[in-house]
Amino acid sequence: MSVFTKKKEDFMEWYLDVVRRAQIVDTRTEVKGMNVLLSNGYDIWDRMKKILDEKFYVTNHKNMYFPLFIPEKFLELESEHFEGFVPEVAYVTHAGKKKLDKKFALRPTSETIMYHMYSQWIRAYTDMPLKVNQWCNIIRIDTKDTKPLLRDREFQWTEAHTCHATPEEAVEQVKESMWIYGSFYDECCLPYLVTKRPKYDTFPGALYSVAYDTPLPDGKTLQIGTTHNLDQGFAKVFNIRFQKENGDHDYAYQTCYGLSTRVLAAVIGVHGDDRGLIIPPYLAPLQVIIVPILFKGKEEIVDKLCKEVLEELKNANVTVKYDDSDKTSGFKFNEYELQGVPVRIEIGPKDVDKGGVTLARRDTKERMFVERSKVVETIRKTFNQITDELKSRAKKLLEDSISEVVTYEELEEKFAKTNPGFVKTNWCGDVECADLIKDKLRADIRGTLYGKEEKTTGPCIICTEEAEEVVYISRAY
Amino acid sequence: MSVFTKKKEDFMEWYLDVVRRAQIVDTRTEVKGMNVLLSNGYDIWDRMKKILDEKFYVTNHKNMYFPLFIPEKFLELESEHFEGFVPEVAYVTHAGKKKLDKKFALRPTSETIMYHMYSQWIRAYTDMPLKVNQWCNIIRIDTKDTKPLLRDREFQWTEAHTCHATPEEAVEQVKESMWIYGSFYDECCLPYLVTKRPKYDTFPGALYSVAYDTPLPDGKTLQIGTTHNLDQGFAKVFNIRFQKENGDHDYAYQTCYGLSTRVLAAVIGVHGDDRGLIIPPYLAPLQVIIVPILFKGKEEIVDKLCKEVLEELKNANVTVKYDDSDKTSGFKFNEYELQGVPVRIEIGPKDVDKGGVTLARRDTKERMFVERSKVVETIRKTFNQITDELKSRAKKLLEDSISEVVTYEELEEKFAKTNPGFVKTNWCGDVECADLIKDKLRADIRGTLYGKEEKTTGPCIICTEEAEEVVYISRAY
Numbered sequence: 001m002s003v004f005t006k007k008k009e010d011f012m013e014w015y016l017d018v019v020r021r022a023q024i025v026d027t028r029t030e031v032k033g034m035n036v037l038l039s040n041g042y043d044i045w046d047r048m049k050k051i052l053d054e055k056f057y058v059t060n061h062k063n064m065y066f067p068l069f070i071p072e073k074f075l076e077l078e079s080e081h082f083e084g085f086v087p088e089v090a091y092v093t094h095a096g097k098k099k100l101d102k103k104f105a106l107r108p109t110s111e112t113i114m115y116h117m118y119s120q121w122i123r124a125y126t127d128m129p130l131k132v133n134q135w136c137n138i139i140r141i142d143t144k145d146t147k148p149l150l151r152d153r154e155f156q157w158t159e160a161h162t163c164h165a166t167p168e169e170a171v172e173q174v175k176e177s178m179w180i181y182g183s184f185y186d187e188c189c190l191p192y193l194v195t196k197r198p199k200y201d202t203f204p205g206a207l208y209s210v211a212y213d214t215p216l217p218d219g220k221t222l223q224i225g226t227t228h229n230l231d232q233g234f235a236k237v238f239n240i241r242f243q244k245e246n247g248d249h250d251y252a253y254q255t256c257y258g259l260s261t262r263v264l265a266a267v268i269g270v271h272g273d274d275r276g277l278i279i280p281p282y283l284a285p286l287q288v289i290i291v292p293i294l295f296k297g298k299e300e301i302v303d304k305l306c307k308e309v310l311e312e313l314k315n316a317n318v319t320v321k322y323d324d325s326d327k328t329s330g331f332k333f334n335e336y337e338l339q340g341v342p343v344r345i346e347i348g349p350k351d352v353d354k355g356g357v358t359l360a361r362r363d364t365k366e367r368m369f370v371e372r373s374k375v376v377e378t379i380r381k382t383f384n385q386i387t388d389e390l391k392s393r394a395k396k397l398l399e400d401s402i403s404e405v406v407t408y409e410e411l412e413e414k415f416a417k418t419n420p421g422f423v424k425t426n427w428c429g430d431v432e433c434a435d436l437i438k439d440k441l442r443a444d445i446r447g448t449l450y451g452k453e454e455k456t457t458g459p460c461i462i463c464t465e466e467a468e469e470v471v472y473i474s475r476a477y
Numbered sequence: 478m479s480v481f482t483k484k485k486e487d488f489m490e491w492y493l494d495v496v497r498r499a500q501i502v503d504t505r506t507e508v509k510g511m512n513v514l515l516s517n518g519y520d521i522w523d524r525m526k527k528i529l530d531e532k533f534y535v536t537n538h539k540n541m542y543f544p545l546f547i548p549e550k551f552l553e554l555e556s557e558h559f560e561g562f563v564p565e566v567a568y569v570t571h572a573g574k575k576k577l578d579k580k581f582a583l584r585p586t587s588e589t590i591m592y593h594m595y596s597q598w599i600r601a602y603t604d605m606p607l608k609v610n611q612w613c614n615i616i617r618i619d620t621k622d623t624k625p626l627l628r629d630r631e632f633q634w635t636e637a638h639t640c641h642a643t644p645e646e647a648v649e650q651v652k653e654s655m656w657i658y659g660s661f662y663d664e665c666c667l668p669y670l671v672t673k674r675p676k677y678d679t680f681p682g683a684l685y686s687v688a689y690d691t692p693l694p695d696g697k698t699l700q701i702g703t704t705h706n707l708d709q710g711f712a713k714v715f716n717i718r719f720q721k722e723n724g725d726h727d728y729a730y731q732t733c734y735g736l737s738t739r740v741l742a743a744v745i746g747v748h749g750d751d752r753g754l755i756i757p758p759y760l761a762p763l764q765v766i767i768v769p770i771l772f773k774g775k776e777e778i779v780d781k782l783c784k785e786v787l788e789e790l791k792n793a794n795v796t797v798k799y800d801d802s803d804k805t806s807g808f809k810f811n812e813y814e815l816q817g818v819p820v821r822i823e824i825g826p827k828d829v830d831k832g833g834v835t836l837a838r839r840d841t842k843e844r845m846f847v848e849r850s851k852v853v854e855t856i857r858k859t860f861n862q863i864t865d866e867l868k869s870r871a872k873k874l875l876e877d878s879i880s881e882v883v884t885y886e887e888l889e890e891k892f893a894k895t896n897p898g899f900v901k902t903n904w905c906g907d908v909e910c911a912d913l914i915k916d917k918l919r920a921d922i923r924g925t926l927y928g929k930e931e932k933t934t935g936p937c938i939i940c941t942e943e944a945e946e947v948v949y950i951s952r953a954y
């Protein structure tokens with residue numbers, strides 16, 4: 001196996017290396033920005049879907065699927081919302097050699113087609129809350145440099161869209177979505193900051209937008225999800241009108257939230273090391289790999305114990321495989337470490353003699369002997385220990401990625417040297433100051449901490465007028 | 478609730494009624510042939526995916542996801558294969574207001590893009606067997622009349638594509654796919670006939686094609702899946718070349734197989750009745766619904782028992798809901814019958830007094846009293862009884878749908894009166910005779926029974942020359 005680019009030396013090279021070699025993505029499709037999600041990548045995303053689907057289920061979301069094609073007139077109805085998407089929208093104009101009467105957009109997001117349906121489904125307050133989730137592929141012909149999972153022209157995502165009879169319920173729904181996403185990111189052991197985006201960066205048509213940003217080890221940040229309180233903006237355009245309990249009519253109050261395969265990029269980027277991926281145990285498609293250590297004449301007793309442990313773990317609902325292929329054990333060690341399998345069990349003649357197995361943790365590379373009777377119990381404990389370890393590393397990464405400055409000189413220095421993670425500072429609230437940050441530092445104001453008001457510690461970092469709020473600035477992918 | 482069209486009186490009207498009212502599909506999207514898959518439809522399809530994914534897993538298939546966009550040059554490489562698809566292929570020509578340098582097809586099927594990747598992955602015989610499955614949306618701008626789930630312009634499907642080092646392995650793979658699909662259809666309690674398609678109806682580029690056809694109650698048949706032995710046709714075009722153990726080079730031997738949401742249409746059409754859907758218990762997103770029968774002053778004891786039974790069934794891994802909404806029990810009965818929930822549990826004060834619950838089967842409408850201590854056990858037994866009942870109905874439907882004729886007059890009469898299911902007869906093997914059947918009777922030769930040679934019983938039904946084989950003719954959706 002050729003040597004990896006070191007993660008610390010060149011994060012992006014390391015990322016591209018690991019994504020390719022650990023069976024996550026293959027980019028050699030001859031379709032720019034549209035890649036093959038390989039089996040390991042697919043299976044992790046599939047686990048993410050299952051975790052989220054459970055949360056959608058307990059919070060009474062319904063899964064549905066809406067058309068990929070969007071009639072152009074729907075886009076025209078919502079031109080303010082669509083303006084930002086316009087250059088990225090792919091259009092279908094032909095079927096076979098025949099030109100179509102009307103051209104169709106491929107969904108860059110599904111508000112318009114979904115709300116067109118909602119207007120036909122909702123008549124009275126009793127038809128709400130309506131909470132619909134959609135898993136689908138999204139097409140955005142982004143002209144910036146594409147990067148697998150970080151910036152694709154086709155990607156997989158979940159988008160949920162809700163309708164409520166009162167503005168208060170919409171506010172509550174925003175909070176519910178924050179629980180769904182937050183608890184999901186926690187299960188992925190990801191560090192993240194939840195901010196309310198500045199007004200100028202709010203989703204077009206929304207009252208306010210909440211975003212989830214993960215610090216990556218190279219000091220840039222990655223938006224891994226958003227929630228929007230849409231108020232009645234879309235409902236008025238798409239005529240989602242209902243009769244209230246008292247007989248009056250009103251337009252629905254809406255929210256929407258989405259996250260994509262970018263979360264997979266975050267998991268890879270945050271947890272991985274110079275040997276490859278590290279997948280949190282409860283997210284791993286394969287949790288345990290059993291590798292036999294073979295010596296002449298001892299194959300049978302080793303094979304027997306491997307199979308026993310395999311069955312025992314399967315019965316304990318652990319996802320486990322036994323690799324009895326004729327590759328060397330060294331090759332197997334490398335391969336499963338590359339793929340991020342959280343726990344390896346090695347069984348050789350010595351382990352058989354001693355009445356147990358050797359267990360190796362992917363995260364810390366620790367190895368330990370475990371008695372035969374304690375294998376299941378120890379595996380369970382180890383899953384929790386690995387989860388704790390990854391969460392504590394994530395916590396540290398987040399803490400280390402936040403710094404604070406009060407003068408423009410300090411801010412400039414932060415961004416001059418490197419990508420500094422999140423830089424906390426004071427802002428007057430004017431777009432002009434935000435634009436200056438963008439122009440001079442190639443950085444953006446991410447927003448204010450959600451749900452926690454922080455006191456300003458000085459004047460606006462740009463104009464030195466009175467500051468309105470404490471904001472976090474970063475360079476983002 | 479308005480009255481249903483009767484299934485026996487007008488099957489297609491009944492189908493469209495039930496599909497809409499049972500939360501399967503909504504067609505009011507303003508995109509012809511592209512519909513919303515509503516929650517009940519989505520959830521049944523999701524169960525189907527899980528059942529198939531388990532079978533793919535135990536047979537060592539890997540799930541992956543390939544791009545929606547297909548470079549036009551790939552299609553040109555495989556023009557023979559694509560000819561049939563050409564009029565149906567949707568093309569993307571623009572991004573925003575800008576015309577693209579190259580236009581892209583939206584996948585009508587994924588052979589070309591997948592085999593382009595395979596040619597980069599396969600170098601030696603040790604890289605095979607390669608078995609990849611893809612779940613995705615498919616776009617075909619069919620110009621015939623669209624019908625929800627039966628003929629859509631966008632639909633969901635699974636397509637698996639495999640590569641092997643020998644032709645024998647490809648033949649074995651065809652058989653494996655037949656086990657995967659056959660056992661899946663059995664779990665759906667569907668009747669089906671497996672035939673080898675006539676040479677002229679073989680998938681372009683394939684050695685032979687095997688198809689699965691379900692008889693629908695209106696006497697038409699529905700193709701619900703296909704398997705193709707592709708031999709080396711595609712491998713030569715896409716250069717999937719490998720080194721054999723002995724050092725020689727050869728092209729891969731391939732197979733592919735697919736099935737779509739049409740299976741959902743078959744489940745609805747075959748099992749449903751004039752009250753709505755009937756979903757086989759192991760396919761049902763909701764297996765048991767608990768409905769309280771409330772009388773003044775007795776609400777509390779009824780509610781208590783409902784909750785107890787709910788918890789008990791949950792713990793027994795039954796998918797169950799307790800509907801304690803304030804709708805009438807009559808409304809609830811209708812609604813869950815419409816949605817096809819296999820078992821209803823009614824609990825009223827009398828049931829509480831007698832120390833048990835009332836259980837109602839969706840398929841036979843039987844109701845019976847079950848002692849409190851036997852609820853879980855009886856539910857389990859009932860699931861199997863319903864499954865057996867639906868399978869035995871399916872068997873009867875298949876048997877009743879097959880008839881046999883030896884003269885053209887008999888054949889003509891069969892198709893003159895109605896849609897006669899499968900008509901078994903003798904054929905010489907000439908395309909001209911098949912074309913006459915198509916032209917005169919608007920019917921098609923489906924093929925010969927797979928894996929069971931049947932002796933001819935007379936001359937070719939059209940030309941009266943010597944017959945080569947026994948074939949099944951039907952009108953299909």
